[in-house]
Amino acid sequence: MPKSGSPLELTTLAAIPLVMVLGNSMIVPVLPTMERELNLSQFQVSLMITAFSFAAGLIIPFVGYLSDRFGRKVIIVPALILYGIGGIIAGLAAWLMDNAYNIILIARIIQGIGAAGTAPIAMALIGDLYSGSKESKALGLIEATNGLGKVLSPILGSLLALLIWYAVFFAFPALCFLTALAVWFLIKEKNPAKPKPLKQYLASLKQVFKEQGGWLVTAFFVGSIGLFILFGVLFYLSDILETEYKLDGVIKGAILAIPLMGMVTTAYITGGRIKQNKPLMRKIMLTGLSILTASMIAVGFFKQIYVMIGLLTLGSIGTGLLLPCLNTLITGSVAKSERGMITSLYNSLRFLGVAVGPPVFSWLMGISHQTLFFSVAGLAALTFLLTFFFIKPGAKNKKGTGKTEEPTSLFKKVPAK
Incomplete structure (x- = not known):
């Protein structure tokens, strides 16, 4: 068993979001091919992303509660296995059936249910295992790995499509099963506290939202919009x-990877620098949203491919500034006993943002x-305003200790008049 914080443990944790992203994003470059091969409309093919993400978004709160009650590993491991099985079903349907669309869509829903118990619960697990700067660094790592999966996905998806378009469904089940084994044997989960009765658990969640609902709901929304865009x-x-532009295959995958690489690099650097500096996190979030808004406005005026890729990459850098800060703030906002549900609600809205985007x-x-990019820019500007007015660092310390009060005093609370 590796020591807590060891490279092997961190690598295993980082593999969880990587697997989740590969299963969803590798199909992006083959969607136009799927549209032709299965004689689908553009809306039908977009449902391949939406079905996965919507299913995950609905299920995540339930697995969040179960992880708080029974532990993180007992949720993550079966979820990874189910995720892999969904990929096998989709691949077999595409290979063996003449009219495979409905079965593939059902398989994508199964994958979404499995994905619900992967990265969202891994985020809560990191909050359990680490604290302080180690926590923010680990969260930055999994956000960067999440982004790295998005970088690799279009390239890998395009390479696999050279064999046959549905090869993407068969590509990652083995990785799912190997990651499940690694999580079970290499992650040493801290002994969970005695689970609260459901009534007491719900009362605790209600208290969390009563005290911090304003900024938490805002943070959930901002994260969702970031993934939607x-x-x-x-x-x-x-x-x-x-x-x-008639670009296909690996060339298209490499181009899709460019804006994602901007996000990955930025997220990794940001996660390593922010530590627990909440005023700095707010400044970085506002900067990222400003960059995202400005880049979306600028794209509205240009259709030249090189200019668009540059501006979209700039927007992805803004997203890379935003997400690690949100992850750290949300994960550290509650005690361990409710952390799974809070991080799951956050990730649920992230998944719903992904579902609605295409x-x-x-x-x-x-x-x-x-119309497309000015609308998106307006949405990004709205998230900037919400962040500016509702997410305001101001943790108060206990008198004479210099330690932040536990468990939830991250932000200023306006006293009742």
């Missing part, structure tokens, strides 16, 4: 590269390029 942009870029972008693409 990111996956919508990937869907848009994948579509225009193939339909307007169909909304598809609809707005049908109107006009400027």
